Amino acid sequence: MNTNKDTQIDEEQLAKMRHSAAHVLAEAVLEMFPEAKYAIGPSIETGFYYDFDLPRSLTPADLIILQKRMKKSVKRNVPITGEQISKNEAKKIFAKQPYKLELIDDIEGDTVGHFMHAKFEDLCRGGHAASTGQVGSFQLTHVAGAYWKGDEKNPMLQRIYGALFATQEELESYLTAREEAAARDHRRLGKELDLFFLDPISPGSPFFLPGGTYIYNELTDFLRELYVTYGYDEVITPQLFDSKLWKTSGHYDNFHGDMFLVPIDEQEMGIKPMNCPGHCVLYGHTRHSYRELPIRLAEFTRLHRNERSGVLHGLTRARSFSQDDAHIYCTPEQLHDEIAKLFDMTKEIYSVLGLENLTMYVATRGKNFIGNPKDWDVAEQLLMDSVKNAGFKYEVSEAEAAFYGPKIEMHLKDALNRSWQLGTIQLDQAMPERFNLRYISNDGSEQQPTMIHRALLGSLERFIGIYLEFTAGKLPFWLSPTQLIIIPITDKHIDYCYEVQSEYKQSMINAIVDDGSERMGAKIRNAQIKKIPYMFIVGDQEMESNTVAVRTRNGDDLGQIKREDILATLIQLKQTRTIELIANTSEKQ
Numbered sequence: 001m002n003t004n005k006d007t008q009i010d011e012e013q014l015a016k017m018r019h020s021a022a023h024v025l026a027e028a029v030l031e032m033f034p035e036a037k038y039a040i041g042p043s044i045e046t047g048f049y050y051d052f053d054l055p056r057s058l059t060p061a062d063l064i065i066l067q068k069r070m071k072k073s074v075k076r077n078v079p080i081t082g083e084q085i086s087k088n089e090a091k092k093i094f095a096k097q098p099y100k101l102e103l104i105d106d107i108e109g110d111t112v113g114h115f116m117h118a119k120f121e122d123l124c125r126g127g128h129a130a131s132t133g134q135v136g137s138f139q140l141t142h143v144a145g146a147y148w149k150g151d152e153k154n155p156m157l158q159r160i161y162g163a164l165f166a167t168q169e170e171l172e173s174y175l176t177a178r179e180e181a182a183a184r185d186h187r188r189l190g191k192e193l194d195l196f197f198l199d200p201i202s203p204g205s206p207f208f209l210p211g212g213t214y215i216y217n218e219l220t221d222f223l224r225e226l227y228v229t230y231g232y233d234e235v236i237t238p239q240l241f242d243s244k245l246w247k248t249s250g251h252y253d254n255f256h257g258d259m260f261l262v263p264i265d266e267q268e269m270g271i272k273p274m275n276c277p278g279h280c281v282l283y284g285h286t287r288h289s290y291r292e293l294p295i296r297l298a299e300f301t302r303l304h305r306n307e308r309s310g311v312l313h314g315l316t317r318a319r320s321f322s323q324d325d326a327h328i329y330c331t332p333e334q335l336h337d338e339i340a341k342l343f344d345m346t347k348e349i350y351s352v353l354g355l356e357n358l359t360m361y362v363a364t365r366g367k368n369f370i371g372n373p374k375d376w377d378v379a380e381q382l383l384m385d386s387v388k389n390a391g392f393k394y395e396v397s398e399a400e401a402a403f404y405g406p407k408i409e410m411h412l413k414d415a416l417n418r419s420w421q422l423g424t425i426q427l428d429q430a431m432p433e434r435f436n437l438r439y440i441s442n443d444g445s446e447q448q449p450t451m452i453h454r455a456l457l458g459s460l461e462r463f464i465g466i467y468l469e470f471t472a473g474k475l476p477f478w479l480s481p482t483q484l485i486i487i488p489i490t491d492k493h494i495d496y497c498y499e500v501q502s503e504y505k506q507s508m509i510n511a512i513v514d515d516g517s518e519r520m521g522a523k524i525r526n527a528q529i530k531k532i533p534y535m536f537i538v539g540d541q542e543m544e545s546n547t548v549a550v551r552t553r554n555g556d557d558l559g560q561i562k563r564e565d566i567l568a569t570l571i572q573l574k575q576t577r578t579i580e581l582i583a584n585t586s587e588k589q
Helices: 011-032 060-076 087-093 098-106 168-184 186-192 210-230 243-249 276-284 332-352 373-389 430-434 460-471 491-506 520-529 540-545 563-575
Strands: 047-053 081-086 111-117 120-123 137-147 156-165 240-242 260-264 267-271 295-299 302-304 320-330 358-363 394-397 407-413 419-428 450-459 484-488 511-513 534-538 547-552 557-562
Touching (some): 011 047, 011 060, 011 120, 011 156, 047 137, 060 137, 087 111, 098 120, 137 168, 156 168, 186 460, 210 320, 210 332, 210 460, 243 267, 243 276, 276 295, 276 450, 320 460, 332 373, 332 450, 358 373, 373 394, 373 419, 419 430, 419 460, 430 450, 450 460, 484 491, 484 520, 491 511, 491 563, 520 534, 534 540, 540 557, 547 563, 557 563
Parallel strands (some): 358 394, 484 511
Antiparallel strands (some): 047 156, 081 111, 111 120, 240 267, 295 320, 302 320, 358 407, 407 419, 419 450, 534 547, 547 557
């Protein structure tokens, strides 16, 4: 059991405190809105929440009032007591509370838990502090919509969230981290940096602006260069397939609810949610010799998944996206080498992007899987050995594999210690069998290839969202849509600025000129807000000496530098895909 060292409060006690705070919150809401209908209020990892059906939408000012009411209840230090009562008695107590009545009917057995403090009563399984005065340090944080029982067909309730920790110091530390997370939110950065936007005209499908499209294309260009090095062939497969394909692959039975299925000419068609079945069709289109293997097929075309509206979240959970997707068909003897190469490729990609804090998870089969259990046993062990041989530590994720094969998940911890799942490597014996894929072996017999599914960044949309939060929007120079802004001190310096811009753009440096009417100090601040890596300041001295005064977004003042010298530096910075900005012409920061 984990223990809080400062207060010697263990996780079980902390959960009781958080659960009790949810009751105190419900008490406050009912005092403020006597006609409120209250639903459920559990403890969660960082605090608690409670769902309410209220006569109006809550405002931030309401949270302040509710928190004051909660603190009064805490100050009164009222005992929290409970007992088991009959369902009939509970229905009398909660006769005017429809959500409680529904819960009573859902609970097995003849009795239910009834807890109360002061005049507040709740339907509950228990697990509370002894009194309201023992709930710890808390703060109401925000309100969000939540469907009753998580079902979109049910009423939308208002969910009030609160943070709660054993000490005020821990609470303040959490709130500070939460503020930092809000500042790093990729949806906010996407708007501030003019990268992408979301519109209800196409829910879950981001619109990439020119800046976001630049990032997208630079990533795919980088990956395409590696595809040449590592022997991949890029292909394009259709967006629409007859449902027969998805039935053959097993997705129709195991992934049906996440697909967009449409009738066309009295034929059910599925918009592809993944590329693997199409790649199997492509592989099976021609006969293959063992000499051709391994065959590595890569694709960037769009995928669509029918994600529920309640789980959509900017770029990180979208309905329309693309992956750095590839499938490798190889002989069993080639399998170890192929996976080793995938880890080499992974290390190269993540090193260039400055992402080194990776943890690997090996996901094993659950109840629903296709294929031979013995094949699964061999594949799971092979993945564990491969991760270890690649120099990574790993943990096992029981029953978290895809239905067609075990997988390796790559998890990244960011600056706020949040874990993000990025790339995957999956083994699959089942799909080659279902598609009757074969190759001619060296003895002339037909053999079934082994199939590897791999996406080393995963969804490109998701990766961009995570990377924006990881870097707080301060992208490496080569990925920055605007790499340089040139700022004239007065109007007479504007022509020189455009001359520098033209020269740099010819060398593929993304440069813009700020010739607006704001003062120079405001222009510099705006450039820093936009996270532009470099600023050139141009005045009389710079024009006379054919130089520019160079600043970085981090606040470094590099002084006057010859335009050709700093250009050479920036070209090198872009070509080498260096992570850090160069603070002068010879050294890195």
